[in-house]
Amino acid sequence: MNKVGIFAVPAFAAAIVLFCLIRKVPVFDSFTEGARQGMKASFTILPTLVGLIVGVTMLQASGALDLMADALAPLMHAIGLPSAVAPLVLMKPVSGSGSTAVLTQILQQNGADSFVGRVAAVLSGSTETTFYCIAVYYGSIKVHKTRHTLPAALVGDMAACLIAPLAVRFVFKQY
Amino acid sequence: MLNWIWAGMILISFICAVCTGRMEQLSSAVLSGAGSAVELCITTLGLMCFWTGLMHAAERGGLTQLLAKALSPLLHRLFPKLQHNSPALGAICMNLTANFLGLGNAATPLGLAAMQELKKESDVPAGTADNAMVLFVVLNTSSLQLIPTFMAALRGKYGAVQPFDILPAVWITSLCALLAAVTAAKLMERHFCE
Numbered sequence: 009m010n011k012v013g014i015f016a017v018p019a020f021a022a023a024i025v026l027f028c029l030i031r032k033v034p035v036f037d038s039f040t041e042g043a044r045q046g047m048k049a050s051f052t053i054l055p056t057l058v059g060l061i062v063g064v065t066m067l068q069a070s071g072a073l074d075l076m077a078d079a080l081a082p083l084m085h086a087i088g089l090p091s092a093v094a095p096l097v098l099m100k101p102v103s104g105s106g107s108t109a110v111l112t113q114i115l116q117q118n119g120a121d122s123f124v125g126r127v128a129a130v131l132s133g134s135t136e137t138t139f140y141c142i143a144v145y146y147g148s149i150k151v152h153k154t155r156h157t158l159p160a161a162l163v164g165d166m167a168a169c170l171i172a173p174l175a176v177r178f179v180f181k182q183y
Numbered sequence: 184m185l186n187w188i189w190a191g192m193i194l195i196s197f198i199c200a201v202c203t204g205r206m207e208q209l210s211s212a213v214l215s216g217a218g219s220a221v222e223l224c225i226t227t228l229g230l231m232c233f234w235t236g237l238m239h240a241a242e243r244g245g246l247t248q249l250l251a252k253a254l255s256p257l258l259h260r261l262f263p264k265l266q267h268n269s270p271a272l273g274a275i276c277m278n279l280t281a282n283f284l285g286l287g288n289a290a291t292p293l294g295l296a297a298m299q300e301l302k303k304e305s306d307v308p309a310g311t312a313d314n315a316m317v318l319f320v321v322l323n324t325s326s327l328q329l330i331p332t333f334m335a336a337l338r339g340k341y342g343a344v345q346p347f348d349i350l351p352a353v354w355i356t357s358l359c360a361l362l363a364a365v366t367a368a369k370l371m372e373r374h375f376c377e
Contacts, residue, residue: 013350024241042239045231048230049288050224063192065216069208070200076252087228103185106358111337112223120343127351129338133331134357138324139184145320146312148295149302152312156371157320164325164364171359175352 011181053105059165062107068113087166088173090124092117096131097169103137108132123173125183130172135165227336238286247284247336251276261322263317264304271300275319280324294323318368325364327357372375 028035067073071094077084081091089097100107111132118124134138138161146154176182200209241247254276259265265272274297281290297319307313312320331353341344 010345010348013347014345016350017347020330021237024237024246027246028240028244033240033244035240038240038243039236041236042242045239045288046232046235047228049235050228054221054224057224058217059189060192061220061223062213062216063189063196064210065219066196066209067192067199069212070196070205071203072195075199102188106185106188108333108337109220111334112341114232115337115341116219120338120341120346121244125341125343126349126352127210127339129334130352130356132330133328133334133349133353134360136324136326141324142320144291145294145298145323146316149298151302151310151312151316154320155312155317155375156368157312157317160317160321160364160368161324163367164321164360165234167363168325168356169359171356172352175355178355179352180348 022103046183056105057108060103060106061112064109067095073113087169090127090173092124093128093131096128097153100132100135101165102140104137104140107137108115117128126176126180126182127173130176131168134172135168138162138165223337223340226340227333230332230336230339234285234330241284242286242289244247247277247280247286247289250280250283254280261318264315268299269304271297271315274300275322279322279326282323283329285328285330285332314372316370317372318365321364321368322361325357327354327361327362343348 028038042063064073067076077091077094080094084091084094084097084100096107096110096114099110111128114128118128120126120129138158142154142157142161146152146157196209196212202204212328251273255272258272258276258279262272262275274293278290278293278297281287281293298316301313301316301319302309305313305316330347330350334353335349338349339372343349
């Protein structure tokens, strides 16, 4: 089943190129234009990343990250998650760059193809920056009473935490 | 928010290192962390450029509009109160499609436009979210992304043999989370008065 993922990217790229040809879009010109925007976007987030990655690396080096993971271990085990992903679960709903920094740390410590590394990658790829998203969207139209938005969104995040380890086991037969 | 979190990270690290006697490691972490952020930015730059370039071409061809049109019957069921040709529904479709394709920069303005339209059509007092707004925001907080490129680029940097082999696991998890969140939003509607 993991072959599907490997197939997906080249197939998607080919489909887009074909789509552009059919729609008579100057495909390479549009591509380079977009790639230039991507380059700018990548460099724009560099200062944020430097700050947050230094922060997370310091937490790791001081031993604070391990202490936190140990403290949350019983809770994490109760929902089937390895305790090393605890910092990611806490960071992801709040900040995208922050969770990138945490994911970097987890992949570096455990390896990208380990069970922990894969579960962390699945979590970061399947959940969103919930609190940030709610704040930006409601803030833009000055809504304060958000009713059941947060509980419902957190049900989604919780479901991702429960499913991620199962999905990794199911797809990779890895424990 | 991030101001507090970041300040907390640095201060907690310092206090923790004083207590555990790991000041040497902490000191070198500052250097290595800053370096690895730049390294990360550069190693992922290629894939990010390639992907945004490809998606830009797809957008020029009108892929977002096309997929948004395909999505509209489904969304009409989720938002029964909105008219079929309402600008709110159009903006919602475009936003969700942009999210699905991973066009983060395009998705947020479309989402904000959708919120403005929903506010115009809302019949609840100002300052309160109606059911449509809640559902739309929940759809965004648990949105699907077809190919999470940046995450795959990170996996590649840290030695994944096949960075993209993770996709089916991401899709399964993402879809379950989305269904759970939407179901929760629909079930909770009645218990939170407008």
